Amino acid sequence: MSGFSESGMLPRTARIRELINESPRVKTFVLDARIIAKPGQYAMVWIPGVDEKPMSISRADPLTFTVANRGPFTERLFGFKIGDNLYFRGPFGNGFVIRAVKNVLLVGGGYGVAPLRFLAETALQKRMVPTVVIGARTASDVVLEEAFKELKVKTFVATDDGTAGIKGSCVDVACSLMDKEKFNAVYSCGPEKMMVALAAECGKRGVKCQLSLERFIKCGIGVCGQCACGGLRVCHDGPVFDSRVLKGVDDFGKRTRDASGVAHDL
Amino acid sequence: MANVCVSLAGISLRNPTVLVAGIMGTNAELLCRVGKCGAGAVTGISCSLEPRSGAVNPCLLELGGALLNCVGLANPGVEAYCIELSKAVGASDVPVFGSVAGSSVEEFGLLAERVAAAGVVAVELNLGAHSCFGRRVWNLEEIGKVVEGVKSRVKKPVFVKLAPSLGLVDNAMVAEAAGADAITAVHSFGPGMVIDVESGTPVLSSRAGGMSGPAIKPLALKCVYDVCSSVEIPVIGTGGVSTGRDALEMIMAGATAVGIGSGVYYRGASVFSRVENEIKSFMNARGFSSLEEIRGLALK
Incomplete structure (x- = not known):
């Protein structure tokens, strides 16, 4: 069929x-x-x-x-x-825009690393050099570390309680990496407040940054408006957005909407 | 140069395209965005008194020329809705309409009053929903009462959105007699169904849903033609419009304005300016200077 x-x-x-x-x-x-x-x-x-x-x-x-x-x-x-x-x-939806640049930094918070694995595979095929930072609350919450290592991607782990990798947030680790090495682009998926902080740090350093957002998705094709983040339809315009597009969006990092459309603070 | 301005129940629109209720209009920013995409006016989603989550997923399918949906009137309730509408009214480049879906005559009145107070230029009464969503299908007598009830409480123009039922023309005439200022014809067709043959399960969570999109345009066009033949009040011709040609057909069937919904998927959010430009190109090529010259041509 x-x-x-x-x-x-x-x-x-x-x-x-x-x-x-x-x-x-x-x-x-x-x-x-x-x-x-x-x-x-x-x-x-x-x-x-x-x-x-x-x-x-x-x-x-x-x-x-x-x-x-x-x-x-x-x-x-x-x-x-x-x-x-x-x-x-x-x-x-629209995925990450992958330009043929050399060094790229992938920053995943919690289960947000999921799409970054596909991204790392694609980047490697394009002969780019990806580095990944996996953030989690604690050691047992670190996901896909082995998958990235199998791909021979330089992998850093950050946990809030220091039980695995570096103690601190994935944003802290991303910042120290960006300060040591030149990255042409940053790609991220994870808790929105984490991505707000990451986008700000990228902005300070003049590094372009794309973020994958999560909202309550219904139609998936941009007609029902349920997944609105400000004037953006996360399901169809996104879920990946350039951080510059998100800059003036009031909902970004602040509000999400449930199945009825009632707004809740993130 | 062709002039595509229209006057809809006393409301001036820069072009005849209207974003229909239920498409994209969940918040002020999206309503304003559709205005910037060229719409002549925008309509917020339909609201109820309390928040409604609607049907679970899958609630919308694309079938190649048609959308089948059971979104089921998901909305944040009239209070949160009016906050978004007020913001939209303040920020939008174009007129903003509100849409209400009550569960009784009394509730329609209450909702319409609150939505009118949010500053919208017109209130649309959603009387066209399908029974598959567990909602009432309104009969002739009830439609008259709902419209009369709302008109006694709201001083702004009141539009009545009707289903493409067998009683459509009678319903439109009753709405007109009860004081409606315009008819929005028509709501989605159906209900229709898609069954997944692997699992033997209807794909839409409500089993069935309303059908819209280019495939239903000839059906909708005939409905609009019939309504325009029978009422004096303006009609917002709605159903499957995604091109300037579709819009011209609606206008030649007698429509004053043209609703666009699924067209947002088929041609992107810029469908409004594209339709406007296509109408203008046609008019310029044929030497028409205003839409008055072509409105209702097919009725003669």
């Missing part, structure tokens, strides 16, 4: 071929499928009769999602076993 869902807008199904426990609350799902996508784009993962949620693509071939268990939907997803079928649509 391949012809039926070529647009990516209707669900495709694929078998789960591998499951990896990354941390107590993060799991990687490797599917028997590939997707033509750019790093930073996302797919909508559907459990029929339950719900459908946006998941950033952590590898395109084989299609891989690295997911944090953070609600009823992911609770259900975490019950899936190898051999079970998963449904997905996509890709959706």
Whole structure:
């Protein structure tokens, strides 16, 4: 039935071929499928009769999602076993704009490192030199460290409590790296307040920076307006934005909206 | 040079394109952005008294020329909605309309009053929703009562958005008789359904949803033609419009203004200025100087 869902807008199904426990609350799902996508784009993962949620693509071939268990939907997803079928649509949104520059710094907070793995793979194919900083609260929350090391990407870990890597935030580590070495671009995904701080530090140093945002996504194609961050549609204009685009956006780093559109402080 | 300004129930629009309720209009910044994209006027999403989360995902599918949705009136409730509308009214380059979806005659009145007080230039009554969302489908008598109730409480122009039902023309005539200042015709078609054949499950979480987009334009156009043949008040011709040609067809069927919704997906948010430019090119090439000269041509 391949012809039926070529647009990516209707669900495709694929078998789960591998499951990896990354941390107590993060799991990687490797599917028997590939997707033509750019790093930073996302797919909508559907459990029929339950719900459908946006998941950033952590590898395109084989299609891989690295997911944090953070609600009823992911609770259900975490019950899936190898051999079970998963449904997905996509890709959706705009990914990271990867210019053929040399040194790039990838900064991931928590499960925000997921899309950066796909980005690192793509950067390596383009003969760029990626360095990654993985931030987490504590040692057991550090995800994908091994995956980056397997790719031979220079990997730094920062934990708030110092139980792994450097004690401090991933922004602190990114700053000290930027002060030692020239980076042509910074790419980040993680908690929004962390990215606000990172964007400010990049701004001070004149380094271009792209950030991947998270909002409540419904339609995925920019029509329903539910994922608004100021005048931006995170689902379609993003989820990746140049930090300069986000500069004047009042919601950035401050407010998100729930399924009804009621605003909540971040 | 062709002049594409229109007067809609006494409201001057720089061009006939109107952002319809339910598309992009969740906050002030997005409404202003659509104004900057060239819309003649913008409509906020439809609001209810209390916040509504709407249907869970999947709530929207693109089917190649059509969108099927069960967004289900997700909105933050009238209080938060009015805050966004007031901000939009203050910052927008173009007129801002509010849209309300009550669950009773009384509630429509209350909502319309509050939305009017937020400073919008007109209030649209969403009377076109589908039953698949667990919402009321309004009959002829109720439509009359809702419009009368709202008109007794709101001094601003009141638009009535209707479903493309068999009773559409009668509903439009009742709305007109009850004092409506314009008709928005039509709401999405359907409901329609898509079943995932691998799982045997309807894909939309509500099983079915309203259909919009280019595929329904001929159906919507006939509805607009029928309504324009039967009422004197202006009509906002809505349904599948994404090009200047689509808009011209609506105007030739008698529409005063043209609603654009799904077109935002099919041609991007710049669809409004593109449609305006395409209308102007046609008019310039054919020597028309105002939309008055072509409005209702097909009715003659």
